[in-house]
Amino acid sequence: MAFDYEQYLRPGKLPHIWCPGCGHGIVMKGLLRAIDRCGLQKNNTAIVSGTGCASRLPGYVDFNTLHTAHGRAVAFATGIKMARPEMDVLVVGGDGDGIAIGGNHFIHACRRNIDMTYVLMNNYIYGMTGGQFSPCTPTGDRTSTTPYGNPDPIFDVAKLAIGAGATFVARTTAFHATQIDKLITAGLRHKGMAVIEVLDDCPTTFGRRNKFRSVVEMMKRLKDIAVPVQTAGQMSPEQLQGKILTGILHQEHKPEYCDQYQQVIARAQTAAKS
Amino acid sequence: MAKKVALLQGNEACAYGALYAGCSFFGGYPITPSTEVAEVMSVELPKVGGTFIQMEDEIGAMASILGAALTGAKAFTATSGPGMSLKQELIGYACIAEIPCVIVNVMRGGPSTGMPTGPSQSDVMQARWGTHGDHPAIAIAPSSCQEIFSETVRAFNLAETYRMPVQILLDEINGHMRERIELPEPGDLEVVNRQQPTVAPEDYKPYDHAQGDIPPLASFGSEYRYHVTGLNKAADGFPTSKPELVDAEERRQLRKIEANRSLIEKNEEYRLEDAEVILVAYGTISRSARSAVDHLRKDGIKAGLFRPITLWPFPEKRMTDLAEQARAIVVPEMNLGQLILEIERVTRRVCPVAGIGRVDGEPITPAQIVAKVKEIL
Amino acid sequence: MNNPTVKVIEDYCKGCSICVEFCPTEVFDMVGFVAQVVRPEACTRCMLCELRCPDFAVRVY
Structure with a gap:
């Protein structure tokens, strides 16, 4: 049966602003299925974004939604979550927003292990400004500001999140639509900072500069490079060359930040009484 | 009953004033000379079930208070010049998205790192024009520790009333100065809480100006769901680029302040009745100026002090009226000429306006002011 | 269970052709700039077209 997306969409907002073939819409649908599966309540859910193409997502969905300044989504979300720990807080955004200008907030939210779910749509590029390279643009690739090939090495978002202390880190691609909602569901059910990286396609500003002739070709690439983390163990380093691992890459249980702060409150109140 | 008294630093008085006002969220980042504000909040907020968080940077601190404010919290942060510069983009966000919050800027010299442990009043124009775009501004410059609390x-x-960021300007001197304070009991000072929407949730629009220029702000987590963006927006909160809607919203945001100047503006006047020389001074330096007035009066010079407490909006009407009776206006400030520009503008230079600027990390003394007045008369 | 019904909401379709290319039973084809259901009888209700349509344009009932 068709999933009833309308129940979560604000009326009259479609079609969305994303370009033909942009995977952000696929991710948005996966997000809504995951929210539905977890039974999140609209009034009790906040979806926060920064600025960029992916950051336009909150405008379409019927929750408490906050479209903030470039890079600052996680810090705004931290304020919401700390002021109202009972709310379910999600952050959505792109690679430039989250990992370049927002990189400091990103690593520190991971370190605190604050209970929120961050869906990072990594399309390797700054799409909204017309296709400049991001910290996730592969070395050598062409963008409007790397006309001779990108000299920068990339950030591996998942490794960065794990290294910074996030307790749930997963990765999939826009091609793997059912895995998107499965991983976001697992992230929402996880207590602590959950990062789900979705490798995405930007046909308009990345594809056309990097010899992808169509959306379909970009989607096929996402299909081809993905290797489930469970099967990667049986593959040789040569076979894994140029591949990315998908699935739940890391999960552990550590004290969650709002819980830790509740203990601070308890200690302060005990001290005040004595 | 005798009032409870305490010996408090200006920064501490500011923190206790925030708690009195019902602040329940502080997001901060350490910076001299404001850090005591954060320290007091870290001690006191958890006692009342509130939240203190030290963020990873100044921008994060500003973002966290805006997120918290949207859930209904009275939210607060403290910083100084360099941190204030970093916060500017999100102060603009708070202006356009109309999110209430309070920022205390304990001013030090600059630009850049400047003199972190020295006083300054050089963020006066930044408080008005620091963020980009046209926007309203309220900035308050209290003088004594008692006034820091009440202001x-x-x-x-x-x-909370005007749905916007409000700045408090202290400086390294009155931030760190200790004075005896009478601590107000609950009820002694007015405390305003945020107006809540009364319409049905499905009819709520976060910027609906049908009932006035300041629409009620619902809280995230209540039954009102809405969208907030930093883009120019229509009454329903969603982005628009329709010229007439953008124009109307931008003008309404300025009108919130312009139409309510008399309720926001505040100033103090000292021996101005027959004053021929008007000293205009604010914050710490107003204390030197008050003393200078007495010295000048003893020397037979009819001097008086006009002390703006709100720097923005500047008490324009009263200043203009007073200038009519003056032979000269003297503006001592710990910068190289900032508020004097506003005074020259509003008085249209009907009399000479002279500045005393000091940026060496030392306060302007009464003697310095007296000498300047005598020089120009 | 009834035979599946596949619909393309033309106002939402941006013509990316993901559904056309990845439908295992070739239910869709491009007609002008939008996708259209050309072989409805071939649909196996695998739902991949709906899941992968970025524009909320494909519905399978």
Whole structure:
């Protein structure tokens, strides 16, 4: 049966602003299925974004939604979550927003292990400004500001999140639509900072500069490079060359930040009484 | 009953004023000379079930208070010049999205790192024009520790009433100076709480100006769901680029302040009745100026002090009227000429306006002011 | 269970052709700039077209 997306969409907002073939819409649908599966309540859910193409997502969905300044989504979300720990807080955004200008907030939210779910749509590029390279643009690739090939090495978002202390880190691609909602569901059910990286396609500003002739070709690439983390163990380093691992890459249980702060409150109140 | 008294630093008085006003969220980042504000909040907020968080940077601190404010919290942060510069983009966000919050800027010299442990009043123009775009501004410059307490309460009231960021300007001197304070009991000072929407949730629009220029702000987590963006937006909160809607919203945001100047503006006047020389001074330096007035009067010079407490909006009407009776206006400030520009503008230079600027990390003394007045007369 | 019904909401379709290319039973084809259901009888209700349509344009009932 068709999933009833309308129940979560604000009326009259479609079609969305994303370009033909942009995977952000696929991710948005996966997000809504995951929210539905977890039974999140609209009034009790906040979806926060920064600025960029992916950051336009909150405008379409019927929750408490906050479209903030470039890079600052996680810090705004931290304020919401700390002021109202009972709310379910999600952050959505792109690679430039989250990992370049927002990189400091990103690593520190991971370190605190604050209970929120961050869906990072990594399309390797700054799409909204017309296709400049991001910290996730592969070395050598062409963008409007790397006309001779990108000299920068990339950030591996998942490794960065794990290294910074996030307790749930997963990765999939826009091609793997059912895995998107499965991983976001697992992230929402996880207590602590959950990062789900979705490798995405930007046909308009990345594809056309990097010899992808169509959306379909970009989607096929996402299909081809993905290797489930469970099967990667049986593959040789040569076979894994140029591949990315998908699935739940890391999960552990550590004290969650709002819980830790509740203990601070308890200690302060005990001290005040004595 | 005798009032409870305490010996408090200005920064501490500011923090206790915030708590009195009902502040329940502080997001901060350490910076001299403001850090005591954060320290007091870290001690006191958890006692009342509130939240203190030290963020990873100044921008994160500003973002966290805006997120918290949207859940209904009275939210607060403290910083100094360099941190204030970093916060500017999100102060603009708070202006356009109309999110109440209070920021205390304990001023030090600059630009850049400047003199972190020295006083300054050089963020006066930044407080008005620091963020880009046209936007309203409220900035308050209290003088004594008692006034820092009560004006901090008023800063929260103004933020909640007008749905916007309000800045408190202290400086390294009155931030760190200790004075005896009578601590107000609950009820002694007015505390304004945020107006809540009364319409049905499905009819709620976060910027609906049908009932007035300041629409009620619902809280995230209540039954009202809405969208907030930093883009120019229509009454329903969603982005628009329709010229007439953008124009109307931008003008309404300025009108919130312009139409309510008399309720926001505040100043103090000292021996101005027959004054021929008007000293205009604010914050710490107003104390030197008050002393200078007495010295000048003893020397037979009819001097008086006009002390703006709200720097923005500047008490324009009263200043203009007073200038009519003056032979000269002297503006001592710990910068190289900032508020004097506003005074020259509003008085249209009907009399000479002279500045005393000091940026060496030392306060302007009464003697310095007296000498300047005598020089120009 | 009834035979599946596949619909393309033309106002939402941006013509990316993901559904056309990845439908295992070739239910869709491009007609002008939008996708259309050309072989409805071939649909196996695998739902991949709906899941992968970025524009909320494909519905399978």
